[in-house]
Amino acid sequence: MNLNQHPLSAAFPPMQEDEYNSLVESIQSMGLQNPIVLFDGMVIDGWHRYCACIDSGTQIKTINLDLSVNPQTYVIAQNKERRHLTKSQVALAAVKVYDWLPAKRPTSSTGAEIKSVPSTELTKTANEIAKISGVSTSLIEKAKAVESKASDEVKAKVLAGEISLKKAEETFNPKVEVEIADSENEYTAQDMLKDENAELSKAVTELTEKLAIGNYDGADNVQDIIAELKTQKQNLEVELNAVKKSRDSLLNENNQLKKQIAMQQKEIKKLSK
Numbered sequence: 001m002n003l004n005q006h007p008l009s010a011a012f013p014p015m016q017e018d019e020y021n022s023l024v025e026s027i028q029s030m031g032l033q034n035p036i037v038l039f040d041g042m043v044i045d046g047w048h049r050y051c052a053c054i055d056s057g058t059q060i061k062t063i064n065l066d067l068s069v070n071p072q073t074y075v076i077a078q079n080k081e082r083r084h085l086t087k088s089q090v091a092l093a094a095v096k097v098y099d100w101l102p103a104k105r106p107t108s109s110t111g112a113e114i115k116s117v118p119s120t121e122l123t124k125t126a127n128e129i130a131k132i133s134g135v136s137t138s139l140i141e142k143a144k145a146v147e148s149k150a151s152d153e154v155k156a157k158v159l160a161g162e163i164s165l166k167k168a169e170e171t172f173n174p175k176v177e178v179e180i181a182d183s184e185n186e187y188t189a190q191d192m193l194k195d196e197n198a199e200l201s202k203a204v205t206e207l208t209e210k211l212a213i214g215n216y217d218g219a220d221n222v223q224d225i226i227a228e229l230k231t232q233k234q235n236l237e238v239e240l241n242a243v244k245k246s247r248d249s250l251l252n253e254n255n256q257l258k259k260q261i262a263m264q265q266k267e268i269k270k271l272s273k
Contacts, residue, residue, distance in 0.1 A: 006042035008075040011096035013159045028056035035061040045078045087135045088165040091143040094133040
């Protein structure tokens with residue numbers, strides 16, 4: 001059985017050699033425990049298992065991805081927790097996955113466009129990709145910039161785990177400002193609050209527009225709804241400010257500790273002379 005790797009699967013970097021060798025040994029001794037998942041006749045999940053089966057002479061078992069499943073979200077979910085991947089690798093791969101849509105709409109094995117996956121589910125904002133992939137929104141935005149502006153060589157280094165997205169960004173934007181927060185952090189509470197705040201603002205705007213043109217069925221209660229959403233937004237802003245203050249306090253404390261350590265190191269050097 002000769003199969004090709006699906007472009008969505010290929011967006012993620014390959015396994016490290018020692019990890020792959022362990023997989024080959026496991027499949028050789030225990031057989032294939034999880035079948036290879038196919039989408040449009042190509043391997044969307046289990047490419048390394050497929051290769052390991054070939055290398056070990058093990059029988060290959062395949063299943064087709066349910067056409068109601070979003071293939072992009074699926075492939076990210078299957079790869080984002082791989083223990084050897086950095087956050088930069090996951091972020092850039094996730095952006096590549098969602099950039100796949102404009103070049104090729106998913107088709108069935110007969111070549112017909114798949115109708116079971118709504119088009120609204122196949123395109124995502126940076127915030128949505130961040131939530132799906134488990135990294136920060138700022139890191140996804142960096143990945144988008146790197147994907148569109150960096151050289152193929154630089155992008156290959158990020159996917160290989162050789163450099164971070166921040167280093168990649170410096171290759172085309174040398175004046176990148178130093179960030180207070182670590183851009184490699186996972187999707188944080190601060191990111192979540194920002195996203196919720198943005199969603200509430202959007203809801204308030206939409207309801208206000210509907211009220212203005214008089215086409216909202218619940219127009220009698222819309223002012224109450226808007227007032228409630230505004231209250232929620234204000235509460236979120238208060239919570240967001242509290243998170244920022246807590247972060248700043250921790251950063252200040254960390255800087256003070258660094259200064260104390262530096263002073264102690266100087267004292268130790270003096271005493272050791």
